[in-house]
Amino acid sequence: MADKHAAYICTGCELGTRLDAAALVKTATKDGKIALVREHAFLCSADGVAMIKNDIDNEAVTHVAICACSRRAKTEAFNFPTVAMSRGNLREGVIWIRPDTDEARETTQEMAEDYVRMACAEVKAMKVPEGNQNTGTSKTLLVVGGGMSGMTAAVEASKAGYKVVLVEKTGALGGMAAKLWKRIPNREPFKAPMDNGVADLVAQIDADANIKVYLNAVVAKTAGAPGRFKADIAVESGAVSTEDVGAIIQASGFTPYDVNKLSHLGGGQANVVDQLGLEALAKAANGGPIKRADGKEVKSVVFVQCAGQRDTSGEHLSYCSGHCCATSVKQAMYFKDANPDVDTVVLYTDLRMPGNNEDFYRAAQNKGVIFSKGVVSGVSTSGDGCKVQFKDLILNEDTSADADLVVLATGMVPTTGPDLDALSEANRVAEGSDEKAAVAKEQVIQMMSTSVLNLDYRQGPDMPQFKHGFNDSHFICFPYETRRTAIYAAGPTRRPMDIAQATEDATGAAMKAIQAMENAGLGKAAHPRAGDLSFPTARLEGCTQCKRCTVECPFGAIDEDEKRFPLFNESRCRRCGTCMGACPVRVISFENYSVNTVGAQIKAVDIPDEFSEKPRVLILACENDAYPALDMAGMNRNEYDPFMRVIPVRCLGSVNTIWITDALNSGFDGVMLMGCKHGDQYQCHFVKGSELGRYRMSKVYDTLKGMNLETERLMDLEVAITDVDTLPKKINEYAAKIQEMGMSPFKGL
Amino acid sequence: MSDMNQQMSAKYKNNFLKEIEEQAEMGEWVKMCMQCGVCSGSCPTNFHPGWEHPPQELFMMIRAGKRDEVLDSQSMWMCVSCYNCYVRCPRKVPITHIMHGIAEYAYRIGRAPKNQPTLHLSQTFWNNATKTGRVNEVQLTQSLYFKDGIMDGIKKAMAMQDVALGLVKAGRLNVMEAIGGGHKCKDIKGIHAMLAKAKELENQRKGRAA
Numbered sequence: 001m002a003d004k005h006a007a008y009i010c011t012g013c014e015l016g017t018r019l020d021a022a023a024l025v026k027t028a029t030k031d032g033k034i035a036l037v038r039e040h041a042f043l044c045s046a047d048g049v050a051m052i053k054n055d056i057d058n059e060a061v062t063h064v065a066i067c068a069c070s071r072r073a074k075t076e077a078f079n080f081p082t083v084a085m086s087r088g089n090l091r092e093g094v095i096w097i098r099p100d101t102d103e104a105r106e107t108t109q110e111m112a113e114d115y116v117r118m119a120c121a122e123v124k125a126m127k128v129p130e131g132n133q134n135t136g137t138s139k140t141l142l143v144v145g146g147g148m149s150g151m152t153a154a155v156e157a158s159k160a161g162y163k164v165v166l167v168e169k170t171g172a173l174g175g176m177a178a179k180l181w182k183r184i185p186n187r188e189p190f191k192a193p194m195d196n197g198v199a200d201l202v203a204q205i206d207a208d209a210n211i212k213v214y215l216n217a218v219v220a221k222t223a224g225a226p227g228r229f230k231a232d233i234a235v236e237s238g239a240v241s242t243e244d245v246g247a248i249i250q251a252s253g254f255t256p257y258d259v260n261k262l263s264h265l266g267g268g269q270a271n272v273v274d275q276l277g278l279e280a281l282a283k284a285a286n287g288g289p290i291k292r293a294d295g296k297e298v299k300s301v302v303f304v305q306c307a308g309q310r311d312t313s314g315e316h317l318s319y320c321s322g323h324c325c326a327t328s329v330k331q332a333m334y335f336k337d338a339n340p341d342v343d344t345v346v347l348y349t350d351l352r353m354p355g356n357n358e359d360f361y362r363a364a365q366n367k368g369v370i371f372s373k374g375v376v377s378g379v380s381t382s383g384d385g386c387k388v389q390f391k392d393l394i395l396n397e398d399t400s401a402d403a404d405l406v407v408l409a410t411g412m413v414p415t416t417g418p419d420l421d422a423l424s425e426a427n428r429v430a431e432g433s434d435e436k437a438a439v440a441k442e443q444v445i446q447m448m449s450t451s452v453l454n455l456d457y458r459q460g461p462d463m464p465q466f467k468h469g470f471n472d473s474h475f476i477c478f479p480y481e482t483r484r485t486a487i488y489a490a491g492p493t494r495r496p497m498d499i500a501q502a503t504e505d506a507t508g509a510a511m512k513a514i515q516a517m518e519n520a521g522l523g524k525a526a527h528p529r530a531g532d533l534s535f536p537t538a539r540l541e542g543c544t545q546c547k548r549c550t551v552e553c554p555f556g557a558i559d560e561d562e563k564r565f566p567l568f569n570e571s572r573c574r575r576c577g578t579c580m581g582a583c584p585v586r587v588i589s590f591e592n593y594s595v596n597t598v599g600a601q602i603k604a605v606d607i608p609d610e611f612s613e614k615p616r617v618l619i620l621a622c623e624n625d626a627y628p629a630l631d632m633a634g635m636n637r638n639e640y641d642p643f644m645r646v647i648p649v650r651c652l653g654s655v656n657t658i659w660i661t662d663a664l665n666s667g668f669d670g671v672m673l674m675g676c677k678h679g680d681q682y683q684c685h686f687v688k689g690s691e692l693g694r695y696r697m698s699k700v701y702d703t704l705k706g707m708n709l710e711t712e713r714l715m716d717l718e719v720a721i722t723d724v725d726t727l728p729k730k731i732n733e734y735a736a737k738i739q740e741m742g743m744s745p746f747k748g749l
Numbered sequence: 750m751s752d753m754n755q756q757m758s759a760k761y762k763n764n765f766l767k768e769i770e771e772q773a774e775m776g777e778w779v780k781m782c783m784q785c786g787v788c789s790g791s792c793p794t795n796f797h798p799g800w801e802h803p804p805q806e807l808f809m810m811i812r813a814g815k816r817d818e819v820l821d822s823q824s825m826w827m828c829v830s831c832y833n834c835y836v837r838c839p840r841k842v843p844i845t846h847i848m849h850g851i852a853e854y855a856y857r858i859g860r861a862p863k864n865q866p867t868l869h870l871s872q873t874f875w876n877n878a879t880k881t882g883r884v885n886e887v888q889l890t891q892s893l894y895f896k897d898g899i900m901d902g903i904k905k906a907m908a909m910q911d912v913a914l915g916l917v918k919a920g921r922l923n924v925m926e927a928i929g930g931g932h933k934c935k936d937i938k939g940i941h942a943m944l945a946k947a948k949e950l951e952n953q954r955k956g957r958a959a
Contacts, residue, residue, distance in 0.1 A: 351783070362840070365781050370766070370812050373784055394784055394809040 006036040006061040007120055008052060010043035010068035010090070018095040019112045024067065027113045031604070032120025036061065043068050044077040056083055062128060065119040070631045071648065081533075084126035084592055088119030089646070092634030097728070098642055107614070107642035114605050114645055121604035127591035129534040132523035132570040136228020138246040139517050140165060141510070144219055144452060145415075147175020148499050149491025150251035151201045152506035153513075158210040160514060165243045166205070167214045167233055173205065174198040175253055177499055181282035181334065184326045186500040190359035192337070193330045197499075214241075222248065223456040225557075225571035226486030227520030246517035247486040249509050250463065250471065252452045254412040254492040257317055262308045265408055266379030270294070271386050272406045274307075275327050282334045289338050298404045300343035301335055302388045303328040304376050305351070307408035317411040319468050323498035324409035326357045331407060332369040340368060345401055347374045347390055374399075379406050412496045414470045416489075417462030418447035424460065453487070459556035463487060467680065470495050474682060478527065480508050483687050485526055485555050485572045486516035520571045528574070528624060528685040529650070534590040535570040536579055542587040549579035549588060554653070554688040576686035577654025581693060586656060595656050598647055602659060605645050607667040610747045615643050615669035615738050619731075620655055623648040624685045626674035626719040626727075633728050640728040641735035644672075652676070653689030657700050664709060667747035670738045672731070673697060674719040683720060710741055754858040756958065758816065765816045772857075772955055774850030778842045782808040788834035788844050800827045804834060804844050807851070820860040825852040826867045857957075869896060879944060882934030886916075887926045 007028040011021045021039055028037045036059065040048045043066065055061040066078055067088030078085070090112050098108040141157045143150045146168030154164040166173075177183065182193035205211050216236035223230045229245045259267040259274040266272035271292060273281070281290050289297045305325060308316035325348065332344040346369060353361045365371065374390040377398075381387075385404040392399050426447065429440035448454075451461040464483045466472040471489035473481040482489055490509035491502040516526045525532035538549075549566050550558040557572035558579060566579075566588075580588045586595045598620075608614040621627045627648040633640070649655055652675030660671050676683040678691035694716060701711045715734055719727060761768035769776035782805055789803035802810065802824040810819050828848040835845045852868075855861050861868050870893065877889045890913075895902030906913075916922035926932070934940060952958070 361783070362781065365783070368780060370780070371783070372809070372812065392809070392813065394806055395813060395815075399813070 002060075003063055004036070004059065004061045005034045005063040005065070005120070005124060006038070006052075006055055006059070007032060007034040007065040007067060007116070007123075008043055008048075009037070009039045009116070010041075010048070010066070011039060012042040012044070013069065013091050014095060015068070015090055016041065018100060018108065019090065020109055023109065024112060024116050027116045028065070028067070028120055031113075031117050031606075032065070033124075034065065034120050044074040049077050052078075052080065056080060063123045063126060065116075065123040067116050067119050070627075070634075072628060072631055082128065084123055084128045086119045086123035086126065088115040089631075090115055092631040093646060096634035096637055097630075097640050099639055104642070110606070110614075111642050111645075117604040117606065118601040118645070118647070121600035122597050125594065125596040125600040129532075129591045131533040132535045134570050135521055135523045136225065136244075136246065136571065137521045138227055138229070138244045139163065139521070140243065140245045141513050141517070142219075142229065142231050142243065142245040142248045143167065143251060144248065145169075145175065145251035145253055145491070145493070146173040146213070146215075147251060147253045147491065147502075148177040148198070148201070149253065149493075149502040149506040149509075150175070150249070151198075151205060152503045153249045153251055153490055153510040154211050155201065155204055155208070156507045156510040157514060158208050160510070162210070162514060162517075164211045165214070165231070165233070165245060166211055167217050167219055169216070169218055171216050173202045173213065173215070176276075179276060179283075180279050182330065183499050184323070184330050184357065185360060186356075186503075190356045191363035193333055212243075219453055221454045221456055225520070225569040226516055226526070227571050229486075246520060247488070247513035248453065249488050249490050249506070249513050250452055250493060251490045251506060251509075252415040252417075252493045254414050254496075257308050257410040257413050259307075259408055259410055261316065262408060262410065264378060265304055265307050265376060266386060266388075266406055267307075267408060269379065269381060269386065269406075271381070271404065272379060272408060274408050274410045275324065275331065278331050278334075278405075278407045282331070285334075285338065287338065290335060292405055296384070296404065298335065298342065300385070300403045301332070301345070301405045301407060302386070302401050302403040303332060303344070303346040303407045303409060304379070304388070305346065305348040305409045307376075307410050309409070309411040310349075317413070317468070319411070319496065320352065321411035321496035322352065322354075322501075323496065324411070325352045326360060326498060328407065328409050329353070329357075329361055329364045329369070332364055333367060336364075336367040336369060343370070343403075344368075345370045345372055345403070347372050347376055347388070347401075349373065349375060349393070412492050414468075414493045414496075415452065416465055416469055416471050416493055417451040417453065418460075419469065420460035420462065420464050423447050452493075455484070455556075457484075457556045458550050458559040459553070463489060473687070477683055478685070480505075480512045481527055481687075483555055485557065485574060486513065486520060488512050488516075523570075525573065525575045529576075532575045534575060534592050535573055536568055536575075536577070536588050536590055538566055538568065538583075539587040539589075540565050542585050544585055546584060548582040548584065552578050552582045552653075552688075552692050554578060554686050554692075574686060576651040576689050577649070578651065578686065578689050578692055581651075581654040581656050581696065583656070586658060593650060593654075595658060598649065598656075598659055599662060601647050602663050602668075603666060605668075607747055610743045610745075615735075615743055616667065617641070617644050617670040617672060617735065617738060618659075618663045618668045619644050619646040619672045619674060620649050620652075620659065621646055621674040622652055622676055622690070622719070623650055625676050625683065625721040626717075629719055629721050629723050629727050632721075632724040636724055638725060638728040640731040643669075643735060643738075644731060651684065651686045651689035652693030653684075653686060653691075655693050655697070657696060657703070660697070660700055660714060661703055661707075664704070664707065664713060664744065665746055667744055669741075669744040670713045670715065670734065672734060673714070673716045674727075675716075677718050677720065707746075709744070709746075712737060712741060713744070753957070754860055757858055760956070763814055765814045765819070766812050768816070769811050769851065769854070772957075773847070773854040775843050775846040776850055776854075778847055779808045779811050781840050781842050783840055784809065785839060787837050787839060788842075791833040791837045793831055793833060794827060794829060800824055804848065808847075819851065820855045820858070821862065823862055823865070825849070825855070826862070826865050828852075869893075879940070881930060881932070882937055882940040883932050885926050885931035886922050887924060888931065891927065 009024045028034050063084045065086045069091040070089045071087035094112045140163040143154045143166045154166045178198045180196045183196045185194045220234040221232040227246045231243045234240045335342040373393040376390045378389040386406045388401045426440045426443040455461050463471050472495045488509040490506040545564050559567040561567040675690040684690040825848040878884045894905040
């Protein structure tokens with residue numbers, strides 16, 4: 001079918017009165033070279049939409065340029081999945097950010113005409129996305145880890161109608177929770193420890209035909225992509241079975257921090273235990289008086305909070321594990337409930353009792369548990385028990401307490417497999433032939449033995465870790481996302497948490513996993529471009545095998561084939577375009593988003609000559625944060641400079657440096673990049689995209705110098721979606737700076 | 750009275766928190782303090798000299814078993830009963846009442862500081878009121894003004910004479926009550942019996958020797 005292009009100019013929402021619509025039609029026809037151009041007074045109305053639909057059905061239109069409002073507006077009305085579509089943003093991008101004055105009319109019209117040209121040029125460079133054909137339709141969920149999180153995820157997914165394969169390393173389900181005598185209460189009245197709930201969940205799983213359980217088993221290999229993973233499950237006996245799964249939840253849990261490393265707090269002494277050690281004593285007591293390992297009944301106990309946690313020395317864990325305050329409260333209650341005369345002292349610096357745990361804390365105070373704000377300096381053996389030296393922070397004095405037993409609240413260490421950066425470094429060293437290589441080889445073997453998923457991915461066997469070795473993601477923006485598509489982390493492997501949080505976390509992860517499986521089956525992308533049908537393809541005859549795409553892909557979507565060419569796993573792809581931005585020879589593209597679609601827009605902008613006093617500044621704005629912020633600036637009628645031309649990009653990571661050099665070469669006076677915050681507090685929807693994009697841009701400055709251009713002609717701005725008021729100001733400041741710098745010498749060349 | 754101190758000290762050994770919980774009014778609330786310090790931040794007295802320990806610190810000292818330091822402290826005597834702390838406490842701890850409870854207990858066991866003005870006022874008021882069942886304003890004022898000597902008393906009386914005259918004119922103060930017993934309630938014996946019974950019950954409840 002031959003391509004047929006159509007452009008539609010809307011004159012609703014005051015577009016008709018503020019702009020010269022006839023001139024826009026002419027622009028689309030003449031400059032845009034669009035065969036079919038129509039004007040409509042209310043394009044998003046049923047009538048307007050019907051007009052476009054009619055053209056698609058009866059006029060064989062395959063490419064549609066809609067010049068009306070922002071691409072973020074009226075998406076339900078302008079929903080034509082069978083054609084390629086571009087949107088010229090005349091409303092939020094032009095009339096709403098410009099004053100309605102006679103002086104402004106000329107530049108406003110010029111702005112609108114440029115956006116019409118750009119929409120026409122863009123759509124002509126597009127292809128209709130056909131959807132990923134390389135899909136898998138497995139709707140089975142693999143859950144790795146049979147603790148509270150894993151069991152919950154399995155049960156929830158099964159309840160939603162999905163089959164589950166549950167793999168547990170040990171011989172029984174239950175994980176850490178099964179080792180607890182009781183759990184922190186999660187329902188009214190939050191006053192006493194509750195049954196740990198493991199038996200109930202295990203019974204549910206045993207009775208569930210949808211859930212297949214492997215005990216004493218590990219995942220030996222995971223290959224494939226969302227919707228078509230193949231997981232080799234190795235059972236201790238030696239048998240290996242392969243399961244076809246669509247998505248994976250990693251609920252591999254945690255181990256308590258090694259108490260023996262805390263010798264300054266008595267770690268290793270006979271009468272000093274960690275919280276898990278106390279759970280064992282409480283289980284043995286079975287509700288009766290709790291006895292020490294030597295059989296003596298405990299009459300006094302001191303709980304030391306933050307033992308080896310929130311450590312500033314760098315020697316121990318630097319983070320707070322969240323559950324330990326409530327756990328100590330619970331354990332103090334074990335003693336008080338068995339015998340109210342037992343002295344229970346909790347030494348804390350700040351007691352962190354989120355949510356209803358506050359009631360639990362109060363209940364413990366009511367039962368007579370003493371809470372002292374103090375920092376422990378040492379624990380020594382004293383007579384038959386221990387002496388805890390501490391500084392009382394309220395009374396500001398050094399003091400001590402005697403106890404039969406000391407309980408250390410140690411932190412959670414996640415089970416997340418090897419750190420991918422360390423592993424790839426060890427692999428690199430191991431390739432040599434010297435002594436270091438031999439050591440590195442051992443390291444690689446050791447690291448690989450800790451792998452949880454054993455992914456057969458180019459970028460390593462496990463999910464990348466975020467902070468402190470956890471598989472966390474951005475806690476506000478994308479709490480469940482990881483950097484491996486359709487693989488979700490749940491429970492304490494993701495971040496430190498208690499049972500209540502882990503249960504909720506597992507439920508959320510199960511939902512995300514189901515969504516990812518379903519989308520994968522339809523050939524659609526997962527978060528944040530959920531439903532996107534486009535996917536990257538590479539023109540391999542031009543590929544130089546530089547490997548930048550395979551290394552930089554934040555989601556590990558690209559492997560290498562046997563000839564070392566990139567091998568795209570479309571279902572793993574999140575459509576950020578980082579590969580496209582990375583490719584030095586520009587052979588990677590999406591059907592509707594490519595070096596050409598953006599390049600054509602840049603070329604379509606009319607550049608007035610040097611003496612016109614009308615500069616042109618290109619803004620490449622991230623579609624997730626910066627572009628909506630610009631739209632909202634328009635909604636708030638926050639005006640900005642009329643010489644800006646904004647092109648939304650999927651991510652700063654997708655920005656190919658050729659766009660910048662092209663723009664500057666063709667006479668643009670400046671280029672602004674607007675992307676999300678990167679680093680530890682990143683807000684990039686693709687985690688690493690903005691970081692990689694910025695790193696790449698830092699190299700462009702050399703090119704600018706080579707072109708004899710001021711480096712200020714390229715400006716990188718960190719933009720959050722909330723910068724609705726500040727962003728127009730920053731744009732105007734940049735515009736003033738460009739004016740000051742003078743026009744680019746490249747105009748008209 | 751110091752017998753009582755030894756008796757209580759022996760009874761509770763090292764558990765001063767329990768002693769306060771059982772012996773001081775509202776003492777059972779001390780354990781509920783979570784050391785947020787809102788009480789201290791709310792106190793209008795600004796802890797001028799004499800106020801060594803803000804309420805939450807006093808509670809911490811009780812938990813830490815600092816019996817002598819707490820009972821000999823001036824702090825609880827400095828409370829002006831504005832109830833700001835009580836109103837603001839997120840734990841609803843009746844701090845004002847506990848302050849008075851600890852002060853009262855310290856007095857009971859003979860640990861109250863000597864010449865404590867608050868104690869003197871309370872003592873004088875109590876004796877004055879329980880004697881006849883009615884407060885004798887003239888005698889109460891006299892005993893307060895002249896507690897530090899005649900000259901000091903005259904000075905205070907001169908300073909307050911306008912107030913006093915106003916009260917007299919309004920019929921709120923009868924100068925004649927300076928001599929004799931003053932006005933009294935109908936059944937003094939009944940009042941005394943009631944107070945005696947109350948004391949007996951309290952001693953019983955708190956396990957104190959009569």
